[in-house]
Amino acid sequence: MIKLIKKAFAIFKNMHFQSLLANGMMAVFGMITLSILYRNLTVVDIGIYIFFLAIVGLIDNLRAGFLTITIVKFFSGTTEERGNEVAGSAWLLAMVISVIFLIINIPTYFISSYVTDQGLALFLKYFSIISLITLPCFMADCIVQASKRFDRLLWLRIFNQGSYTLIIFTLAYLGKLNLMTVMYTFIGSNLFASCIVLVLRWTMISSVFKARLNTAWELFHFGKYSMGTNISSNLFGVTNTFVINFLIGPAALAMYNLGGKLLQIVEIPLLSFVTSGMPLLSTHYNKGEKTEMIYTLKKLIGMLTIVLIPVVIIALIFAxxxxxxxxxxxxxxxxxxxxxxxFMVIALLYPADRFFAIGVDIIHQPKINFYKIIIMSLVNLAAVFAFVGIYHSVYSIAFASITPIVVAIYMTYKPLNKYSKFSFLSIYQVGFKELILLIKQLNNTFFKSSHKIVNEKK
Structure with a gap:
């Protein structure tokens, strides 16, 4: 029994498991919150709030795309001195971005009173405040990823999403839940989490004094292209959100979001493995281990896609x-x-899309992701308007969303294949082989150990 407990703790200490647990907990909190909101707000208010979050998410992804991959790539596997220099330079860039947002927000605050769409008006008023409030949390998130401290990532999710869910539940119980109280709760929970990580010193904010201008420029030039990786998964959702909100209406947006929100079933394990896999891929690349890097890439994509197949089947039956x-x-x-x-059927392409994008950044070709995002945007817009023109329904936008994903996979597969030759089919062959090995390993770890303990007792 003691051996089993020790092995269970060993699994808990595994960074992939910790990342999955952190993001899984975030998904659970998110689902509970969403369920409360859908049962207590009107369909129109839900649509307004979703539209507001979509635009805020786009701004956040601009910052995240600019800095997250950049910090992980340049921080992972470096010396302490270099790590402080990278973290400090990243903080310097993040502060500059926040100041730019503040300057832009001054005229937009006054413009907001003339905007009729309520979700857009809320965004124009508060986006720079939200950017400032979430900055410590954002930087802590990047640094714990780069440091492979996924135990801290778990607590970070609890501080942020957990406090948000708790306040939403309390407001619903007291009958005080409305659009504005939800807004204030969103801001307050992020402020609370940011204060906590500053007190715990997870942000490395003091390293800003060790920032170097040449390092900041190095991060900037990489980040301006790597931004395409992170934003690619968000931009098309925002585009679709705009089209639905202004052409079909907030009520249709609420339904579209509900169907899409459940994609967290896919997004959470995917985000977890991207989060924990990124430093591994960076380490292989930085050590010149070309074969090992591509094998790890194929393994992660293949295993995740195969595991998703039964999940998709269940979703189709029990939707x-x-x-x-x-x-x-x-x-x-x-x-x-x-x-x-x-959405669930299309999600089978997500692992290849996300990891190919990460892989291109890792091999130091972020320009490809930058060009990819431009082409994807054009393809997505053309597909959305073509489908909506033929069939004026939210279904048309859902079907149109597959086209930019296919384009993205093709555009990122080519440079990775040039870096190290591999066939697309080999991804799933490697994934299947590694999945079988994992199952056998888990079987030997738990079931054979438990039989051995039973026999010893006899």
Missing amino acids: QPIIHLLGGKGYVANEAPNLFRI
């Missing part, structure tokens, strides 16, 4: 009860269940 559980019975008879089915 209606799943939607009922999350949003309530009022959303079962509309488009939400079928949207969920469409």
Whole structure:
């Protein structure tokens, strides 16, 4: 029994498991929060809030795309002195970005009173405040990833998303939940989490005094291209959000979001493995281990895709009860269940899309992701307007979303294949082989150990 407990603790200490647990906990909090909001706010208010979060998310992803991969790439596997220099230079860039947002927000604050769309008006008023409030949390997130401290990432998720969910639940219980109280809760929970990480010194904010201008420029020139990697998964959702909000309406946006929100079933393990896999890939590249890097890339994509197949099948069969559980019975008879089915099938392409984008950045070709995002944007816009023109429905936008993903995979596969030759099919062959090895390893770790302990007792 003691051996089993020790092995269980060993698994808990595994960085992939810690990353998965951190993001999984965030998903659970997110699902609970969403369920409360859908049951207590009107469909229109939900649509307004979703639109606001989508634009805030785009701004956040601009910053995250600029700095997250950059920090992980330049910080991982370096000396303490170089790490402080990178962290300090990253802080310097982050502060400059925040100042730019503040300057832009001065005229937009006054413009907001003339904007009729409520979600857009809220964004124009508060986006720089939100950017400042979330900055310590954001930097802590980047640094714990780069340091491979995924135990801290778990606590970071609890401080942020956990406090948000708790306050939302309390407001709903007291009957005080409305659009503005949700807004203030969003700002307050982020402020709370940022204060905590500053007190715990997880942000390395003091390293800003060790920043160097040449290092900051080095990070800037890499980050201006790597931004395409992070924003690619967000930009098209924002584009679709704009189209639905202004052409179909906030109520349709609420249904579209409910169907898409459940993609966290896919996004959470994917984000977890991207988060923990990125420093591994960076380490292989920095050591000149070309074969090992590509093998790790193939293993992560293949294993995740194969594991997703049964999840997608379950989602196709049980879409209606799943939607009922999350949003309530009022959303079962509309488009939400079928949207969920469409999104889940498309999600099988996500592992290749995300890891190929990361891989291109790792091999120091961020320009490809920059050009890719431009082409994807044009393809997505063309597909969305073409599909909406043919069939004026949220379904058309869901079907159109597959086109930029296919383009992205093709554009990033080519340079990676040039870096080290591999066939696309070999990704899933490696993934299947590694998955079988993992199952056998887990079987030997737990089941054979438990049989051995039983026999010893006899």
